[in-house]
Amino acid sequence: MKILVVGSGGREHALCWAIKRSPLCAALYCAPGNAGIKDVAILVPLSANDVAGITAFATAEGIDFVVVGPEEPLVLGLADALRAAGIPTFGPSQAAAALEGSKGFMKDAVARFGVPTAAYGRFTDIGAAKEFVARHGAPIVVKTDGLAAGKGVTICQSVDEAYAAIEEAMVGRRFGDAGAELVIEEFLDGEEASFFAICDGTNAVALAGAQDHKRAYDGDQGPNTGGMGTYSPAPVLTPAIEAQIMEEMILPTVRGMAAEGKPFIGVLFAGIMVVKGPDGQPIPKLLEYNVRFGDPECQVLMRRLKSDLVPLLLAAAQGDVSGQNPEWHHEAALCVVMAAEGYPGDYLKGTRIGNLAQAGQVAGVEIFHAGTKEGSDGAILANGGRVLGVTAIAPRVADARAKAYEAVDRIDWKEGFCRRDIAWRAMARGL
Numbered sequence: 001m002k003i004l005v006v007g008s009g010g011r012e013h014a015l016c017w018a019i020k021r022s023p024l025c026a027a028l029y030c031a032p033g034n035a036g037i038k039d040v041a042i043l044v045p046l047s048a049n050d051v052a053g054i055t056a057f058a059t060a061e062g063i064d065f066v067v068v069g070p071e072e073p074l075v076l077g078l079a080d081a082l083r084a085a086g087i088p089t090f091g092p093s094q095a096a097a098a099l100e101g102s103k104g105f106m107k108d109a110v111a112r113f114g115v116p117t118a119a120y121g122r123f124t125d126i127g128a129a130k131e132f133v134a135r136h137g138a139p140i141v142v143k144t145d146g147l148a149a150g151k152g153v154t155i156c157q158s159v160d161e162a163y164a165a166i167e168e169a170m171v172g173r174r175f176g177d178a179g180a181e182l183v184i185e186e187f188l189d190g191e192e193a194s195f196f197a198i199c200d201g202t203n204a205v206a207l208a209g210a211q212d213h214k215r216a217y218d219g220d221q222g223p224n225t226g227g228m229g230t231y232s233p234a235p236v237l238t239p240a241i242e243a244q245i246m247e248e249m250i251l252p253t254v255r256g257m258a259a260e261g262k263p264f265i266g267v268l269f270a271g272i273m274v275v276k277g278p279d280g281q282p283i284p285k286l287l288e289y290n291v292r293f294g295d296p297e298c299q300v301l302m303r304r305l306k307s308d309l310v311p312l313l314l315a316a317a318q319g320d321v322s323g324q325n326p327e328w329h330h331e332a333a334l335c336v337v338m339a340a341e342g343y344p345g346d347y348l349k350g351t352r353i354g355n356l357a358q359a360g361q362v363a364g365v366e367i368f369h370a371g372t373k374e375g376s377d378g379a380i381l382a383n384g385g386r387v388l389g390v391t392a393i394a395p396r397v398a399d400a401r402a403k404a405y406e407a408v409d410r411i412d413w414k415e416g417f418c419r420r421d422i423a424w425r426a427m428a429r430g431l
């Protein structure tokens, strides 16, 4: 098959890396890709959001299967356009991608499907929003309805902070149209994890869980980011909790979306908060859905996946995952993100990264590129906030972590930084 992956981040590098190993893959393309993806795929210079351009390319090139990485093109209708052109596509329709594109849509939908989640309200009126906050008190969470590049969520420790967040979004228009409507919801206190399932429109098969580190600095300090590191499996997602997530969240959502005429085809990424019940028992609650793989969760999932990724994604696109049974390496995988100094604020682009080949020689290590490009002299240059995902696999989390940092330490990049405490929760559990 000729396969096209859409996107340019570490997630897409990991997807390309896994797809390239499949005997089903005869030729692999990536639009637009990056300097690392170039080693495994033919780069196509089209923006991931260029729906018409990508559809025209896939048609002209005779692409047999498209895998869409990021949410934005899905929300823009890329999967609809590709399927309309007769090209099997892994990724939800625009209507189904609203599970991520509109938090209000997501909350109303999962309320109808009976999924356990935080209590909430939806607001377009500033007075009503403030009145809701006054009634519920703090801590409380204020979220923009639309996509806001991961910055639309404010955890408010006081009522005044929540009022300020509401004003900033609705009056200050800090997030533009994305913040014209707000979701305000109950604060959930617990341990967060990411869970993934592959959906075929009516049914779903569980993948695996992972744990991300959203804050920029060690000790979970500093500003929120897209994710500074991950590991899988996530010990907080026990087999019993995973089964509960499938039964109470994923399957009701897939069936509900189908019944409402918006079948979900693709990977459903459930952001989970495991809270403590009245008797101290762990209870998973849904924080949010994303309609794509997590980044950098995808890197550790692809590293642990033992079976062929292509038949699994293709089965979803073709509408039947019932025969699929993904197999996993029992080892732990861990990914350390290296970011450009200043991220998630302003950061320098174009700084040189050296010694990547030597770093990649550490046993069990794969370096997935997130934001890189090739300089005119062939050097690898930083070209984004998150730049590399140094990913290792080993029997124990502690060993995977040691290997990942050994590789990080071999990389010669003065303008880069990373967290040094990835998987601290697993370390604290002695794993």
Ligand code: AMP
Binding pocket: 118, 141, 150, 153, 155, 185, 186, 187, 188, 189, 192, 214, 271, 287, 288
């Ligand atoms: P989101 O953009 O919805 O993924 O939210 C970003 C982050 O905010 C999540 O990963 C959580 O860490 C946190 N968060 C979102 N909603 C809640 C909530 N209801 N209670 C506690 N934390 C939350």
Ligand code: GLY
Binding pocket: 212, 226, 227, 290, 293, 294, 295, 296, 297
């Ligand atoms: N790492 C979290 C995300 O991809 O949204």
